[in-house]
Amino acid sequence: MHDPLPQTRHLATAIPGPRSRELMARKTGAVAAGVGTTMPVFATRAAGGIIEDVDGNRLIDLGSGIAVTTVGSSAPRVVTAVTEQVAAFTHTCFMVTPYESYVAVAEALNRLTPGAHPKRTALFNSGAEAVENAVKIARSHTRRNAVVVFDHAYHGRTNLTMAMTAKSMPYKHGFGPFAPEVYRAPSSYPFRDTAPDGGGDGAAAAARAITSIEKHIGAKNLAAMVIEPIQGEGGFIEPAPGFLPALAVWCREHGVVFVADEVQTGFARTGDMFACDYEGVVPDLIVTAKGIAGGLPLSAVTGRAEIMDAPHTGGLGGTYGGNPLACAAALAALATIEEDGLIARAREIEGLMKPRLHVLRQKDDRLGDVRGRGAMIAVELVRPGSTEPDPTLAAAVAQSAHRAGVIVLTCGTYGNVLRFLPPLAISDALLGEALDVLESTLTTVPR
Template sequence: MTVGQERKLVTEIPGPRSVELMARVRRSVARGIGIALPVFVTEAGGGIVVDADGNQLIDLGSGIAVTNVGNAAPQVVSAVQEQVARFTHTCFMVTPYAGYLEVCEALNRITPGDHEKRSVLLNSGAEAVENAVKIARSHTRRNAVVVFDHGYHGRTNLTMAMTAKNAPYKDGFGPFAPEVYRVPTSYPYRDGLSGPEAAARAVASIEKYVGASNVACVVIEPIHGEGGFVVPAPGFLPAVAEWCRSAGVVFVADEIQTGFGRTGDLFACSHEGVVPDLITLAKGIAGGLPLAAVTGRAEIMDAPHVSGLGGTYGGNPVACAASLAAISMMEAEDLPARAREIGEIMLPALRDLAARHPIIGDVRGRGAMIAIELVTASGEPDPIATGEIARACHAEGMVVLTAGTYGNVLRFLPPLVMPPELLREALSLLAKVFDAR
């Protein structure tokens, strides 16, 4: 990589060039686009992003879990350059090309389960979720969609209905798509339930308020992402998946944020041996290029009629080339193992920090998908302190993100290729921020 793997601050954050560019943003970009850290990136690689003022910031966001293989990974760059020189688009539905087929073959091979599978390629995570619902409804001839508290599935009309948190994702944008039902999830820090107990509560809600015979699919993130990196108690996911099998309900694992090595397994549902009927994929699938997919059991995926699935840009050839290179890199360099190593560095350090600072109510996560939940002295969510700490981290030259239904979670998503010494520096800076409060 060409970007030096060291933090370097040459101006305050944001610097004068970024401030100038932000003034142009306010004149040209719709105000509904929120920006967490107003520095303008000119280059990135490994665990560093470089801004327009020459500052080098430690990247603990990965573009929201997208650049798992690193930014501008040479293998991805080379594959993209070669494909761009050949052709940029034909539309697979008009005149197909091998890249789309090869990505589908790769996804059918690497996703959980050894059953026969099919895949469809799309543009975004929300589009993947919508198509998973379409496929499940076509297969079951049922309408109801069951989702969970603290879940996030996108910003389209249907996926807003499926997303739990109102502001900023849903507020003022209704009415939403019907036949979406929300049930309690497993949130060990706040509910104290075992996995089987939490699953029994969820199933009871489905059977009482929806009726099993009406449910087309249950859609769940194996670890809730935007909802605060909520890791369900052991046994919760397997029990929900087993109920789905017994009730003829399609079990959909939304692995858009958790997939492609992020949690220490190639896919997070494998942690407890859960094999979904359908799996939705995006974010880390293509090293930063826009691509998404639904992969699943052949008999379910083949339920929609011919031309019932598709889209002009779905499976764009350049994005497919990037995806094949990224998947090859994940396997060749065993990036899930790198994610586990990141977790082994981060979790003990964050637990030590929590022992010194009671504002940290919970440390949780798996692999390179880690979070801390910040609370008041009475244990209530503390979104104000969370925002203050995030801004202090930004000033120190670190890209960090907030999350959580209550806005009180700091989440950490370092690229899986981040050098360990850079990660340790980030943790030292985080400790400095907390110690200064």
């Protein structure tokens, strides 16, 4: 047994330390160059809001492994459940000899996802795999081919999901040709929309998107509309109120399957169990992954029974989909969210972060926008006194924070957004300290 990991930031060496530098040299010699890393350190332990590296540095975690360790890394219920399961059996393949935990995860997702209608669930490995299967299911149900996605979208790195993703570098550049019958519609980006209302009218933004879809695709050709309720990699873009509900209504009226990609927003991350809950949007299909299993690889498509049951028997599945270790972890992670009140905790984190960031924005006109919900918060950085994106500033602030022992991620179509995804197990003290570091960093980065 390890001693408990102290929940304090501690710099034993410069970042990176000597042992991390040695391991990075080994990585360069052994791992494909296309696999990059944000931080130049190698982890040995993680718990609560801290990641410890091989040199003994303890870093404040504002990334959660890109929204995966929502319940905290090494969450006690998850550790216990996986330990018990690994001693029983590691794999049989659900398609060969099924096991109860897969069914239990499906039952839990059917219960927790938006809407009271009859539902079915299928389990997979990654978010991208689940998105692809949602498209397969929608096509099977509608007997149509076209799929519409949105500006600034991110849906994955497989061939189909690259076509669905908006940003070229680093996700798509040089990897084409891409899957056909994928179309893009304008999204709602309140900070950058140029509509007369300043981008705050979600219904008007939806009308613009619908007009584009009807003109360029045609509702009768459209199998599915796939959208992130809050766009992740695109910049933590929260659409204007009314945007998502209007799109969902239009889809229902035209027999189009409305698919919510909640890979990053799901499981208490945004202060609701799912981001769709915020405006009462009930998707036909909902895609989940990341925070579902406390760090183990698992994803799911959950939706209306008549849609989910459309594919023929054997048309869905995969060797590892719903692996028993991941299912055990998922049941424990969901229990942690519900029993430990983590939805409320996400709202508390928002209440701690956003007021401080808004104050900082009043002091520094390089902070163009503060946005997000729950423990999914972002700051969009711009050139002073403008809305011109400043990706150089975002990179400099992130790197400076890294050297100070705070893990901060960047994102955005323009690469100018700092995103904060703390685990919900982080303490108020660590969160406050991380914001202190961020504020100090901004004051030291030249204008």
